[in-house]
Amino acid sequence: MANKITDVEVNIGDRFPLTIRRLGVNGHGIGYYKHKVCFVPGALPGEVVVAEVTHVHPRFLEAKIHRLRKKSKHRVTPRDPYADVAGGFELENLAYPQQLAFKRQVILDSLEKFKPYGYRNYEVRKTIAAPEEYHYRNKAQFQVRMVDGHVAAGLYKPNSHDLVDMRECAVQMPRTMKVVRTVVQLIEELQIPVYDEDHNSGIIKTIVVRESWTTGELQLTLITNTPKLIHKRPLLSAIADQLPEVVSVMQNVNPGDTPLVWGDQVIHLAGKETITESLMGLDFALSARSFLQLNPEQTEILYEQAAQALELDKEDTLIDAYAGIGTIGLSLAPRVKAVRGMEIIPEAVANANDNARLNGIDNAHYEVGKAEEVIPKWLAEGLTFDALVVDPPRAGLDDELIKQILRVKPRKFAYVSCGMASLARNLRRLTSVYHVDYIQPVDMMPQTARCEAVVKLSRRR
Numbered sequence: 001m002a003n004k005i006t007d008v009e010v011n012i013g014d015r016f017p018l019t020i021r022r023l024g025v026n027g028h029g030i031g032y033y034k035h036k037v038c039f040v041p042g043a044l045p046g047e048v049v050v051a052e053v054t055h056v057h058p059r060f061l062e063a064k065i066h067r068l069r070k071k072s073k074h075r076v077t078p079r080d081p082y083a084d085v086a087g088g089f090e091l092e093n094l095a096y097p098q099q100l101a102f103k104r105q106v107i108l109d110s111l112e113k114f115k116p117y118g119y120r121n122y123e124v125r126k127t128i129a130a131p132e133e134y135h136y137r138n139k140a141q142f143q144v145r146m147v148d149g150h151v152a153a154g155l156y157k158p159n160s161h162d163l164v165d166m167r168e169c170a171v172q173m174p175r176t177m178k179v180v181r182t183v184v185q186l187i188e189e190l191q192i193p194v195y196d197e198d199h200n201s202g203i204i205k206t207i208v209v210r211e212s213w214t215t216g217e218l219q220l221t222l223i224t225n226t227p228k229l230i231h232k233r234p235l236l237s238a239i240a241d242q243l244p245e246v247v248s249v250m251q252n253v254n255p256g257d258t259p260l261v262w263g264d265q266v267i268h269l270a271g272k273e274t275i276t277e278s279l280m281g282l283d284f285a286l287s288a289r290s291f292l293q294l295n296p297e298q299t300e301i302l303y304e305q306a307a308q309a310l311e312l313d314k315e316d317t318l319i320d321a322y323a324g325i326g327t328i329g330l331s332l333a334p335r336v337k338a339v340r341g342m343e344i345i346p347e348a349v350a351n352a353n354d355n356a357r358l359n360g361i362d363n364a365h366y367e368v369g370k371a372e373e374v375i376p377k378w379l380a381e382g383l384t385f386d387a388l389v390v391d392p393p394r395a396g397l398d399d400e401l402i403k404q405i406l407r408v409k410p411r412k413f414a415y416v417s418c419g420m421a422s423l424a425r426n427l428r429r430l431t432s433v434y435h436v437d438y439i440q441p442v443d444m445m446p447q448t449a450r451c452e453a454v455v456k457l458s459r460r461r
């Protein structure tokens with residue numbers, strides 16, 4: 001395919017030397033070919049590559065490294081053999097201190113888009129490093145497909161549905177990988193049909209394994225296309241024999257060809273329904289569909305940052321919005337008068353209320369619902385609150401929720417964000433009432449381009 005970008009004819013397969021100027025938000029190297037942006041995955045700032053065009057878009061190019069002519073002094077050898085081919089390891093070839101600097105820069109770049117609003121003045125602190133650069137990830141969520149006549153489990157190549165069969169993975173906790181690979185072998189031996197996207201047939205779509213950092217308990221969830229799981233008995237008996245560390249086996253039914261990984265129906269197959277993780281000195285029961293931060297050791301540091309940003313006292317009523325299993329609110333409950341929280345996954349809310357009881361906390365209560373709907377309902381019921389912590393998914397805060405926050409103006413406000421573009425967009429509106437005291441990046445996912453930050457906001461006088 002040829003495409004004319006202004007005065008330059010560019011074709012897929014064209015090669016040219018390219019100097020990499022910086023990294024984009026997705027961790028890809030950026031250079032300029034005849035004034036057009038060219039993204040090159042795996043290329044690092046300061047490097048000169050011979051780029052080979054892989055996609056031509058109207059406003060930019062994508063290319064791969066054909067040859068590395070000049071190497072960055074910060075380039076390191078990735079531990080993962082799949083780092084170049086599977087998505088999710090974008091920075092594994094970059095030395096860790098530079099990864100940390102990149103994550104801070106992503107925040108600055110995201111804010112820069114809103115520069116007329118004075119964002120250059122915000123204090124964006126240095127990224128807090130993770131205690132472990134590898135083997136930190138407590139959850140493996142791998143697609144299962146047939147590849148070359150064998151059952152394969154892993155991640156897709158970027159922008160494709162080509163599955164990379166991952167036999168090892170340096171960012172995963174090792175026991176999660178052992179469970180994945182054993183289950184893959186069992187599926188193959190028992191000839192349980194795996195999902196076929198082209199024909200929307202077969203059964204097993206995804207394997208999810210979660211490990212508790214503190215108790216060592218493992219939970220296996222098989223996400224299936226149908227409620228029926230053939231050869232269930234021999235599968236469960238082999239899991240019990242070969243993987244005694246798996247204390248909970250669940251099934252989630254997600255029928256059809258859908259971009260969503262999880263469905264609504266959860267079936268309990270064996271063992272317990274939850275595993276227990278301990279964070280901030282509290283025990284948390286965790287159901288299969290409930291969210292938990294992926295890097296447990298660093299989670300405590302993230303929450304401590306949220307606590308510092310909130311500066312709570314005993315008279316405060318705190319709202320824990322987007323609560324998951326209540327980890328943030330419950331860890332702060334002893335410091336305040338009351339905690340109210342909400343979350344959209346019903347099992348997570350059940351976990352949060354059980355977790356309050358389990359830990360002898362009687363001043364916290366969680367409800368099922370969307371933040372943007374539950375908070376106005378509470379306000380209509382007469383609830384007043386002094387402090388708010390929000391921890392939304394990557395898409396950020398709903399417009400309606402922002403409106404409510406700007407109306408109520410809680411005195412103490414911390415925003416925990418995993419999406420820097422939505423954070424910058426949301427701050428643009430929030431700063432009509434709030435001042436950004438600082439933004440503290442915390443690296444939750446080394447080797448990836450993903451960023452997390454805690455923002456301390458204080459009400460303008």
Ligand SMILES: C[S@@+](CC[C@H](N)C(=O)[O-])C[C@H]1O[C@@H](n2cnc3c(N)ncnc32)[C@H](O)[C@@H]1O
Pocket residue numbers: 290291292293321322323324325326327328342343344345348369370371372391392393398418
């Ligand atoms: C990034 S997680 C944070 C969870 C928790 N604070 C933690 O640290 O583990 C975001 C959570 O928000 C939930 N969620 C998504 N949209 C929501 C909404 N509109 N209202 C409330 N919760 C929502 C998700 O199910 C998920 O559990």
